[in-house]
Amino acid sequence: xxxxxxxxxxxxxxxxxxxxxxxxxxxxxxxxxxxxxxxxxxxxxxxxxxxxxxxxxxxxxxxxxxxxxxxxxxxxxxxxxxxxxxxxxxxxxxxxxxxxxxxxxxxxxxxxxxxxxxxxxxxxxxxxxxxxxxxxxxxxxxxxxxxxxxxxxxxxxxxxxxxxxxxxxxxxxxxxxxxxxxxxxxxxxxxxxxxxxxxxxxx
Amino acid sequence: xxxxxxxxxxxxxxxxxxxxxxxxxxxxxxxxxxxxxxxxxxxxxxxxxxxxxxxxxxxxxxxxxxxxxxxxxxxxx
Ligand SMILES: [Zn+2]
Numbered sequence: 001x002x003x004x005x006x007x008x009x010x011x012x013x014x015x016x017x018x019x020x021x022x023x024x025x026x027x028x029x030x031x032x033x034x035x036x037x038x039x040x041x042x043x044x045x046x047x048x049x050x051x052x053x054x055x056x057x058x059x060x061x062x063x064x065x066x067x068x069x070x071x072x073x074x075x076x077x078x079x080x081x082x083x084x085x086x087x088x089x090x091x092x093x094x095x096x097x098x099x100x101x102x103x104x105x106x107x108x109x110x111x112x113x114x115x116x117x118x119x120x121x122x123x124x125x126x127x128x129x130x131x132x133x134x135x136x137x138x139x140x141x142x143x144x145x146x147x148x149x150x151x152x153x154x155x156x157x158x159x160x161x162x163x164x165x166x167x168x169x170x171x172x173x174x175x176x177x178x179x180x181x182x183x184x185x186x187x188x189x190x191x192x193x194x195x196x197x198x199x200x201x202x203x
Numbered sequence: 204x205x206x207x208x209x210x211x212x213x214x215x216x217x218x219x220x221x222x223x224x225x226x227x228x229x230x231x232x233x234x235x236x237x238x239x240x241x242x243x244x245x246x247x248x249x250x251x252x253x254x255x256x257x258x259x260x261x262x263x264x265x266x267x268x269x270x271x272x273x274x275x276x277x278x279x280x
Binding site: 020023024027028029031032033035036052055056059060105109112113114115118119121122124130131137140141158159160161165180183184187190191194195 | 251255
């Protein structure tokens with residue numbers, strides 16, 4: 001799991017003083033990750049705009065940054081707020097209440113709760129290892145792209161960026177149980193996809 | 204007895220390091236001990252999550268500069 005670069009007190013102080021080079025370093029380190037977060041909610045072009053606007057907002061606010069959260073968490077919150085604002089302008093809103101859909105693995109259990117169709121043994125080593133295969137990688141990206149926004153965002157923050165649950169709940173203003181349900185559904189979709197791919201070689 | 208369906212739901216807690224009650228933890232551990240399907244599920248889920256395509260590259264200098272250029276100009280004192 002990726003680890004956030006340490007926010008040394010020294011670096012934070014330079015940022016708060018308006019040090020241009022320090023701010024450049026902040027942009028360099030975090031921009032691509034923030035863009036990946038924005039893209040879970042917006043088109044690529046809108047995501048670029050949202051993150052640029054977020055940098056402008058962060059630059060205006062950095063003198064008041066109190067260091068109560070990590071810089072990365074603070075920046076991600078700003079990006080998500082920008083993205084939600086853009087969605088609202090287009091008359092859209094992201095919902096975090098899970099629908100009552102079943103997860104993607106539900107059909108693989110018998111009524112008594114045991115596996116009807118147990119997971120296959122995956123190839124985890126060698127040239128066919130997970131995601132070293134180009135087709136599986138593409139297939140995965142397609143599935144990530146088609147995932148509902150709320151599941152995709154939670155998966156991004158938790159499983160791709162390794163954020164803490166508490167931080168995710170706070171920044172989205174969503175209960176821990178809802179975050180866990182959304183995350184479980186996202187993981188179930190991916191598991192089902194890879195299992196299917198391992199059996200058929202197809203997406 | 205914990206059912207596979209519930210073991211799969213609870214597997215997230217192991218992946219995430221979420222604390223379970225002692226009773227839940229024991230039931231899950233016991234289930235994994237006797238059920239190789241669920242053991243396989245957990246092992247492969249971890250492998251899957253570990254191999255998701257991440258975006259961790261630093262931004263190149265030119266694009267960093269382009270972002271800095273759009274920020275408010277520094278205030279003069
Ligand atoms: Zn089982």
